[in-house]
Amino acid sequence: MEVLKTRALRRSACAAARFWRSKVTPKPPCRGLSTTPARSTVMPAWVIDKYGKNEVLRFTQNMMLPIIHYPNEVIVKVHAASVNPIDVNMRSGYGATALNMKRDPLHMRTKGEEFPLTLGRDVSGVVMECGLDVKYFQPGDEVWAAVPPWKQGTFSEFVVVSGNEISHKPKSLTHIQAASLPYVALTAWSAINKVGGLSEKNCMGKRALILGASGGVGTFAIQIMKAWGAHVTAVCSQDASELVRQLGADEVIDYTLGSVEEQLKSLKLFDFILDNVGGSTEKWALNFLKKWSGATYVTLVTPFLLNMDRLGVADGMLQTGVTVGTKALKIRPVIDQTFPFSEVPEAFLKVERGHARGKTVVHVI
Structure with a gap:
């Protein structure tokens, strides 16, 4: 009492x-909306002051500390974050106009000015501060989140997120492991379920083709579709074939052996195709779908930012799409390499080169 x-x-x-x-x-904006006292006003972060190549990434000790503007927000102390292809694209300016239209003016330094901008979508960390309307979290809780791309990102000491964008981190996962999952998991789950219309109830026996199967989204998609009973064909390089087979792929197509299009001609048609590659694949992939109304091709490359709302990537589905799924499906985090916080630019370069075997994670603390 x-x-x-x-x-x-x-x-x-x-x-x-x-x-x-x-x-x-x-x-x-004031801390009267939160339940904890004020702290320091600045923090370390990696930011960009303009769009461009990797040299635009800048380390600062004086980034303004995020504060709670709305009573449903939570401040998280970042333990680990990961680099996604969207971070590389955003660094170069992709989607800037559309994202600026969605950015909250309270989070912009001046009207129409998004800089300095912190990138990073995935986070695993500890709750430090809660808005007054936050009911399911309290300071000290270990959480993970996928931060929408129109918000300040996670390559910083602290990040502010809405209460519906985070979930309690599974105790079975370390912060490094947890940071590798949210954004790719939401992307894969949304593409398969929201767009593809597939679920554990109707996926049994369906034939799925995953292009770019050894990356973050691909490795998660293999696992969730196999857990739902699908037959999965994975396209990757020869040196990643063992990894995707361990994750459950039934057949593996090695793109280094020649035309993927030609190799696929010897296989049966597919009910669902998930394209993480884009480019030339978008021209011929539809030819390998079954000729029935429910067969679906989803590309996550060219129109990604345009499709964010349709895919529901960042609309608070973390609890249903990832937390429930991870507990039920025993998803295995696939981490290619971990970098210290001082080497964020090197982590970006690794993702930019492509050919990942899972996720690239940054250990912040």
Whole structure:
């Protein structure tokens, strides 16, 4: 009872403080919306001040610390983050116009000015501060999240996310392992389930083709589709074939042996094709779909940012799409390489070169 009284008094005090401040000055973003006292105002982070190649990445000790603007937000101390292809693309300016239209003005330094911009979509860490409306998390909770690309990212000491964008981290996963999963898991699950219409109820016996099967999205897609009973054909290089077979692939096509299109002609047609490669594959992949209305081809390359809302990649599905799935399916995190926080540019270069075997993770603390 004493705890409840204390919380009630704290909420009342915060509300009163916000009321009187609004009578005197214009209402600014304030820590009165959170349950913990103010901390330092700056933090270390990797940012960009303009779009370009890898040299635009800049380390700073003086990035403004994120604060809670809305009562449903949570501040997370970042333990690990990972680099996704979208981070490399965003560094180069891909999707900037569309993303700026979705960015909250409160999170922009000036109108129409997104810099300095912190990249990074995946995070695993510990809750440090909660907005007053956050009911399912409290300081000290270990969590993971996929941060939408229109928000400040995770290559920093702290990041602010909405309560519906995070979930409690499975105890079976380390922070490094957990940081490798959220964004690719949501991407794969959304493409397969939301667009492809496949689930554990109707996937048994379906034939699936995964192009670019050894990367982050591909390695997750193999596992979830096999868990649902699909027959999976994976396309990758010869040196990744053992990995994808261990993850459950039934057949492996080695693209280094010649035309993938020609090799696929000897196989039966597919119910579902997931394309993580793009380019020339988009021209011929449809020829390998079964001729029935439910057969689906999904590309995650060319139109990715345009398809974000349709795919539902960052709309709070982490609890249903990843947490439930991980507990039920025993998903294996596939990590290619881990970099210290001081080597974020090197991590970007590794992803930019392609040919990944799983995810590239940054160990922040």
